[in-house]
Amino acid sequence: MLDVDSVVTRFGSDLIHDRVSFAVGRGEVVALIGASGTGKSVLVREIVGLLRPTGGTVRLLGSDVWRCSQEEMQALRRRFGMLFQDGALFSSLTVAENIAVPFRENTALPLEMIPPLVGFKLSLVGLEPDAGAKMPAQLSGGMRKRVALARALALEPEILFLDEPTSGLDPISARAFDELVRILSDSLGLTVFIVTHDLDTLHSIIGRVIVLARGKVIADGPVDAVMKMEDPWIEEYFSARASIA
Amino acid sequence: MHGAISWIREEVEERVNVLYLMGVWRLSNLSAISDALKSRVLQASERFVLDGSRLQELDTSTGFTLYRHLGGIGCSEAMVSLRAFDSRHERLLALVRERMRCPPAAARSVHAGPVQRIGAAALHVWRLLQIHVAFIGGVALEMLSLLRNPKLFRRKETLSQFEVICVDAIPIIGLVTFLIGVVFAYLLGLQAQRYGANIFVVDGVGLAVCRELAPLLVAVIVAGRSGAAFTAQIGTMKVQDEIDAISTLGLSPIQVLVIPRLAAMVIALPLLVFVGDLAGIAGGMVIAAWQLDISAATFLDRLQSVLPMSAAVVGLAKAPVFAVFIAMIACRMGMLVARDARSVGVNTTSTVVQSIVWVILLDALFAVVFERLGI
Numbered sequence: 009m010l011d012v013d014s015v016v017t018r019f020g021s022d023l024i025h026d027r028v029s030f031a032v033g034r035g036e037v038v039a040l041i042g043a044s045g046t047g048k049s050v051l052v053r054e055i056v057g058l059l060r061p062t063g064g065t066v067r068l069l070g071s072d073v074w075r076c077s078q079e080e081m082q083a084l085r086r087r088f089g090m091l092f093q094d095g096a097l098f099s100s101l102t103v104a105e106n107i108a109v110p111f112r113e114n115t116a117l118p119l120e121m122i123p124p125l126v127g128f129k130l131s132l133v134g135l136e137p138d139a140g141a142k143m144p145a146q147l148s149g150g151m152r153k154r155v156a157l158a159r160a161l162a163l164e165p166e167i168l169f170l171d172e173p174t175s176g177l178d179p180i181s182a183r184a185f186d187e188l189v190r191i192l193s194d195s196l197g198l199t200v201f202i203v204t205h206d207l208d209t210l211h212s213i214i215g216r217v218i219v220l221a222r223g224k225v226i227a228d229g230p231v232d233a234v235m236k237m238e239d240p241w242i243e244e245y246f247s248a249r250a251s252i253a
Numbered sequence: 254m255h256g257a258i259s260w261i262r263e264e265v266e267e268r269v270n271v272l273y274l275m276g277v278w279r280l281s282n283l284s285a286i287s288d289a290l291k292s293r294v295l296q297a298s299e300r301f302v303l304d305g306s307r308l309q310e311l312d313t314s315t316g317f318t319l320y321r322h323l324g325g326i327g328c329s330e331a332m333v334s335l336r337a338f339d340s341r342h343e344r345l346l347a348l349v350r351e352r353m354r355c356p357p358a359a360a361r362s363v364h365a366g367p368v369q370r371i372g373a374a375a376l377h378v379w380r381l382l383q384i385h386v387a388f389i390g391g392v393a394l395e396m397l398s399l400l401r402n403p404k405l406f407r408r409k410e411t412l413s414q415f416e417v418i419c420v421d422a423i424p425i426i427g428l429v430t431f432l433i434g435v436v437f438a439y440l441l442g443l444q445a446q447r448y449g450a451n452i453f454v455v456d457g458v459g460l461a462v463c464r465e466l467a468p469l470l471v472a473v474i475v476a477g478r479s480g481a482a483f484t485a486q487i488g489t490m491k492v493q494d495e496i497d498a499i500s501t502l503g504l505s506p507i508q509v510l511v512i513p514r515l516a517a518m519v520i521a522l523p524l525l526v527f528v529g530d531l532a533g534i535a536g537g538m539v540i541a542a543w544q545l546d547i548s549a550a551t552f553l554d555r556l557q558s559v560l561p562m563s564a565a566v567v568g569l570a571k572a573p574v575f576a577v578f579i580a581m582i583a584c585r586m587g588m589l590v591a592r593d594a595r596s597v598g599v600n601t602t603s604t605v606v607q608s609i610v611w612v613i614l615l616d617a618l619f620a621v622v623f624e625r626l627g628i
Contacts, residue, residue: 099593117284121318128317131352145592164280164312195348196313197341 009034009167009199010055015064017050024050026223027064032167037193037200039210039231042220043241048203049093051220052169055201056090057081069166086114089160091170095152097144103130103155104140110162129158134188150181154188161192167199174206182206186213207249260289269300275307278315286315290322301328305338316349324353388585392515395507410513418479419521423528425478426471430529433466434458434536442545451545455552458537459560467529468568469616472575475522476608480583483514484604487587488597496588506588515580522576523569530565563628571619578615579608 010032017025024047032038042048053059055066057073066073069087071080097106107126111117117125127137133154144152153173160168170189174182186206190213193200202209210217210231217234219227221241227234235246260282262273278286301323305311323333330350335343365373399405441457487510490496499506534556541547547555586604590596 100595115280115283121283121287124321125314125317128313128349128353132313132348143593161313164314191348195344197345 009069011067013065015054015061015066017047018062023223028225030218030225030228032199032201034199035197037213037215039214039217040203040220041217046220048220049171052171052203056169086163087165088167088169089165091156091160091173093171093175095156097152097156099144102140103142106155107159107162110159114163129162133158149176153185170202172203172205174209189213260286261293263293269302271302271304273304273307277309278311280312280314283314283318287318301333303333303335305342308342311342311345313345313349316346317353320349320353385585389581392507392511395505395512405508407509407513411516414514414517415521418517419524422475422478422525426474426525426529427532429474430467430470430532431536433470434462434533435540437461437466438537438540439544442540451547452555454541454545455555456559459534459556460564462533463530463564463568467533468526468571471525471529472612473609475525476579477605480579480604480608481601483583484587484601485597487584488590488600491588491590492592511584514584518576518580519573523572526569526572530568567623567628574615575612578611582607
């Protein structure tokens, strides 16, 4: 599904990624972790075609993201969904209009078929249908992310990219969101790629974790195996829990 | 039927209605599938069996549409059973069933009629006026506290704003007023030539530029340039909670943001009007020399004897008044910016429009007042 091969990213004299390589197979739920500033969000942007890497190849759903034609890229964009860190909802549209955007712009569906579908997508992510009339500014962080997820799922994507989906959420909302992702992934056969800092997410829904540190992939495997690796950063990361004595 | 792709086939097997789902049931085929469902007159019988053995692909939108249609003809969930589905598709349909709710999402926003829009606009203007009066009061209070405690005055901010408002605007002010001087002198010249009264172009240009054209034009350009910039800056700060941050640090946003801009503009505008005066007159001079054979020396000589001091002073006196209005409107509109992407743009446009309207209103007022006073 996704094949990242020797990606190099350089901003001026800063080397962010030094030949980063990994692959994600169908149906996997994979997490990308790393210290702040290691270029995780940058990497996701390079995978989805928003930021060009300095070197290397990204193959997504069979196409080379950076060497394919405009039409190929357009077709590709309909096959994956992206959830940005704070939802990135269109602030001048209502929730329902936000979710309707992919249907209106990327399908030839008759207009009267769209509202029921939008209502269904809202239910799918656990929101009430009357949330549709609200504006994004009126929503809490958790609701915004759910709406953004509904929008990302509108076109029935095969792979979903989530950029720090639980950041800024209270623990209950965060766990509920994880659960939602797990259910959708299981039922829909979605491949999920999550950039996250959330240790609880890692221990609950993630099958495989990729660790980015010092510009390279230093670990790539099941969470249990990676946790046991002898690397100072990995050890510190997985033990960085405040203990309530 | 065109294409003859069948999506659904109904058969009766041992007195049970079996619906075979066939083909690629994906979003891209949703219209066709929906039409196929509607065109089949399905009777709400006792039981339905959905058979997925001939189904190649399935997704949530088609699954939802199917269940919705079945629900629409009166078939409850209990009356539908599944057989021969791929386990993935079974899980997907289970999810769809679980998450389905009836009401469709809210329809698009309703467009108001013309009368409603006029009414809404009138109310909007009224509310805006109320807010502006309140804002003026707030600024006045802050200026009082400034008089009592001059140390509160933020010199660096004021100087920095002054540089942007005044110094950076000189080229464009110079250019525009020069060109207006050219146009005006040309028009006057055309008339004056007819009566052999070429030299009176000097009088006309001097008077018009100094009293009206330069102040008005400079105010409009500054409103568009700096007024819009204030609104956009302060508006973006509002959206990013920076203004709240200023308050929580114990500072007054009006002292930090508004008063420096106000002071800088009040000082800058008369200076820019002066630049405008010079440039406008220079423009007139160029045309006079080119079209009317009035040399620069003759022009300046005539100007010196004919242009009353009051013309220049009146023009310069209008400037601070314009400045106060432009700055106050711009800052207040900035503080009113809401948290959506359109708001900054809408408010910036509104600032420019309001400023221009007020400047012209004030100009007319000044004309009447000065006429009464005989200046």
